Amino acid sequence: MLSIRNLHASVGDKEILKGINIDVHPGEVHAIMGPNGAGKSTLSAVLAGRESYKVTEGEVLFEGRNLLEMSPEERSWAGIFLGFQYPIEVPGVSNVNFMKAALAEHRAHKGLEPLGSAAFLKLMREKMALVEMDASFSSRGVNVGFSGGEKKRNEIFQMAMLEPKLAILDETDSGLDVDALRIVGNGVTKLKNPGSATIVITHYQRLLDYIVPDVIHILYKGRIVKTAGRELALEIERNGYEGLAE
Amino acid sequence: MNSGITIINGRTQITGSGDSVRIDLPAGESLDLCLMQEPGGKDFEINLSEGAELGMTLICIGCPEAVNRMRINLNGPHSRVSLNGLYLLRGEARLENHIVLSHNCPECRSSQLFKGILEDKATAVFDALIKVVPGAQKTEAFQRNDNLLLSPQARVHSEPQLEIYADDVKCSHGATNGVLNEDELFYMRSRGISLAQARILQQLSFVGEVIEAIPSEQIRQEILSILEQYLRRQ
Ligand SMILES: Nc1ncnc2c1ncn2[C@@H]1O[C@H](COP(=O)(O)OP(=O)(O)OP(=O)(O)O)[C@@H](O)[C@H]1O
Ligand SMILES: [Mg+2]
Numbered sequence: 001m002l003s004i005r006n007l008h009a010s011v012g013d014k015e016i017l018k019g020i021n022i023d024v025h026p027g028e029v030h031a032i033m034g035p036n037g038a039g040k041s042t043l044s045a046v047l048a049g050r051e052s053y054k055v056t057e058g059e060v061l062f063e064g065r066n067l068l069e070m071s072p073e074e075r076s077w078a079g080i081f082l083g084f085q086y087p088i089e090v091p092g093v094s095n096v097n098f099m100k101a102a103l104a105e106h107r108a109h110k111g112l113e114p115l116g117s118a119a120f121l122k123l124m125r126e127k128m129a130l131v132e133m134d135a136s137f138s139s140r141g142v143n144v145g146f147s148g149g150e151k152k153r154n155e156i157f158q159m160a161m162l163e164p165k166l167a168i169l170d171e172t173d174s175g176l177d178v179d180a181l182r183i184v185g186n187g188v189t190k191l192k193n194p195g196s197a198t199i200v201i202t203h204y205q206r207l208l209d210y211i212v213p214d215v216i217h218i219l220y221k222g223r224i225v226k227t228a229g230r231e232l233a234l235e236i237e238r239n240g241y242e243g244l245a246e
Numbered sequence: 247m248n249s250g251i252t253i254i255n256g257r258t259q260i261t262g263s264g265d266s267v268r269i270d271l272p273a274g275e276s277l278d279l280c281l282m283q284e285p286g287g288k289d290f291e292i293n294l295s296e297g298a299e300l301g302m303t304l305i306c307i308g309c310p311e312a313v314n315r316m317r318i319n320l321n322g323p324h325s326r327v328s329l330n331g332l333y334l335l336r337g338e339a340r341l342e343n344h345i346v347l348s349h350n351c352p353e354c355r356s357s358q359l360f361k362g363i364l365e366d367k368a369t370a371v372f373d374a375l376i377k378v379v380p381g382a383q384k385t386e387a388f389q390r391n392d393n394l395l396l397s398p399q400a401r402v403h404s405e406p407q408l409e410i411y412a413d414d415v416k417c418s419h420g421a422t423n424g425v426l427n428e429d430e431l432f433y434m435r436s437r438g439i440s441l442a443q444a445r446i447l448q449q450l451s452f453v454g455e456v457i458e459a460i461p462s463e464q465i466r467q468e469i470l471s472i473l474e475q476y477l478r479r480q
Contacts, residue, residue, distance in 0.1 A: 048436050052428075076438035088433035092451020101447065102437040109438075142433075158437060 001026050001197055002047075002067075002166055007058035009046050016042045018222035019058070024166065029198045031208055031233065034219035035241050040201045041085050043219070044170045048082040049075050062166070076102075077109040079165030083155040083172045085201075090142035095154070098142045099124065099161050106162060127160040131187045148175030156187050163191070168199045173207035185210025205233045218244050250288075254278040254301075254462045265289060271298035273322060278461050280305065283333070283341070287312035294354075296322030303460050305469055306333040306341055307476050313342040320347075320354040331360035332456040332469075334476060335368035335400075342371035349382045352412075357388040361456050363449055364393060364400035365480070372404045376419070380411040389419040394426065394452055396480075446477045 002024040009017040016039045024030055032040055046053050047060065049072035060067040062078060070078065090098065104114040115123065124138060131153045143151050152172050159167055169188065173181055188211050192198065200211050208216075208230065216233055218226040218241065226232070226244050236244075251260060251267070256277030262268040266289045271277055276299035281288075283306035294300060306312065318327055333341050347356055362370045372391040393402045404421040426448055434444035450473065457473075460466050 048432075050432055071441070072432060072435035073438050073440045076436055082436050084433070084436075088429045090430050090433060090447075090451070092454050093434075093447050097447075098434070098437070098439075101439045101443055102434075105438045105440060105443070162438065 001063060003061040004047075005059045005061075007043075007046070007060060008056045009042060009053045010056055011042075011053055015056070016053070016222055017046065020219075020222075020224055022217060022224065024197045024199065026165075026195050026197055028215070029192075029200065029211060029213045031213035031216045031230075032199060032201045032219050033203065033216060033233065033236060038219045039222045040219050041170055044082055044085075044168045044199075044201060047075075047168055048072055048080065073105070076162070076164075077106060081159050081162055081164035081167045083152075083159060083167065083169040085170040085174070087143050087146075087151040087155055089144045089146075091144050093142050094139050095142055096121075096124065096138040099158065102158070103161060123161065127157055130160050130190065131156050132183050133157055149177060149180045152176055153180060153184060156184050156191075160187065160191055165195065166197050166199070167191075168201070169211075170201045171203070172200070173202055173204060181206065182210065205237045208233050220244060250282045250284045252280045252282075252465065254280060254460070254465065262291075267291070269293070269300070271295060271300060271325075273297055276300070279303070280460060280462070280465050283307075283309045283312055283314075285310055285312055287314045287342070290314070290316040290318070292316070292318045292327075294318075294320050294322060294325035294327065297324045298322065299326045301328045301459075301461065302330070303456065304329075304331040304333075304343070306331075306335070307469075307472050308334060308336065308339070309341065310337070310339050312340075314344065316343070316345045316347075318345070318347045318356075320349050320356065321351060323351050323353045325351075325354050327354075327356040328459070329356070329358045330456045330459055331358075331362075332453050333360070333362045333370060334364075334453075334473070335362065335370060336365040336480075338367050340369040340371075343373065344371075345374040346377065347375070347387075348377040348379065349385045349387060349412075349415075350379050352382050353384040354382070355386040358390070359388075359456060359459075360391045361453050362391075362393045362402065363396065363452065364402065365396045367397070367399045367401075369401040370403070372402070372406070372421070374405070375407040375409060376417065378408075378410040378412050378415055378417070382412045383414040385412060385415040385417070387415070387417045387419075389417075391421040392452075393421075393423045394449065395423055396426065442478075442480070445480065446474070449477055450474070 004022040007020040269292045271294045273295040274297045278301040406419040
């Protein structure tokens with residue numbers, strides 16, 4: 001589904017990703033762990049199409065298409081979703097109008113008419129219930145004044161609305177209290193289907209109790225230095241990243 | 247009757263002829279107006295007596311060339327003015343608003359909020375003076391001009407000015423020039439909102455404050471639909 005080959009990326013003349021290789025197949029859950037500043041968010045931003053990161057080498061194929069040639073919106077239509085580590089506030093655009101615009105474009109690209117008002121609102125309510133978000137959030141500006149945890153839930157709500165094939169969740173667990181962690185973790189799991197895949201970026205084992213990974217990659221100074229099964233997360237929790245770099 | 251002016255609330259006569267408009271608001275009267283900008287522009291002279299209230303919004307969506315001159319006098323205590331403006335200019339359009347708003351007696355309130363979006367080589371002038379005469383204590387005056395510049399050749403000359411001769415007053419003024427927010431655009435695009443639509447949403451949000459302040463649902467809807475049509479041609 002997703003094939004990252006020898007991916008190098010820089011900001012300005014600073015190289016951040018130094019040859020990443022990852023293959024994700026339908027149905028799989030991959031976790032990416034690694035110390036602060038390793039390049040995890042950079043990788044997710046490059047996959048989502050953030051233009052401030054320049055890809056200098058390598059390629060990324062998504063379902064056989066050259067992802068790096070696609071605009072951010074084309075990637076979204078193709079089924080990629082990035083849950084932001086720091087969700088952006090969009091003042092003046094309400095959650096409901098934001099999702100209406102997003103969903104309408106997704107549907108248009110599938111040759112579908114926009115949902116009628118009643119059907120749309122029903123879908124919103126259903127998906128908000130999945131992450132136990134209060135209906136009052138619909139009319140508020142996107143993420144404006146949301147608490148850290150509310151922003152993360154809103155990310156998963158958006159994911160639920162868009163039903164991506166590949167979700168990349170960048171530290172969706174940070175800032176969540178234990179209940180929210182369970183809600184978000186279970187929410188993501190409910191959204192999974194055999195054709196979809198998830199990349200979870202996290203620092204902690206606890207999210208992986210809910211979203212159980214098939215493989216864990218350690219990203220260290222711009223490179224994947226180790227790939228192993230889920231036992232690796234426990235090892236890191238005990239011993240940190242010391243000794244993994246070699 | 248002056249063309250381009252819609253009376254939303256109030257029964258005060260608007261006098262003057264052609265491009266000059268005169269409004270004398272008697273004591274206690276209130277008037278809400280919306281003005282759709284026409285080429286050329288208008289001269290306004292507006293006088294408010296005690297306790298009178300004026301709400302006025304100037305809308306200019308894609309007008310080629312216009313100069314407005316406004317003299318607003320708060321002549322009676324407790325009178326209030328809320329003067330807002332919205333302008334969207336592209337091509338070689340040029341809009342000038344020259345405003346002199348005088349607080350001629352104590353305990354009056356005025357606020358001015360002008361927001362503009364400029365593209366191409368468009369130019370906007372916001373030249374607005376608030377005068378507070380000696381003795382006009384307890385004046386509250388607020389003035390702001392915010393612009394979004396979508397092209398490096400677009401120009402804004404923004405000069406909010408204060409001339410205050412009383413000491414017990416609350417006045418604030420300011421101007422900002424900004425560009426579209428890249429983080430917000432990327433966030434919207436990452437959800438499948440196309441760049442063109444994301445830009446429209448951000449511009450609608452920018453001008454929202456001015457439109458929401460218009461006290462007529464029907465006019466708000468009319469303006470929004472003209473605005474959306476205009477923005478879709480970007
Ligand atoms: N726009 C930028 N300009 C300059 N440096 C940047 C930029 N974006 C990222 N970097 C640098 O690239 C490195 C990787 O950053 P990144 O955000 O990808 O790390 P991360 O692995 O997600 O870390 P964390 O666990 O703290 O979220 C850091 O040293 C960071 O300072
Ligand atoms: Mg990060």
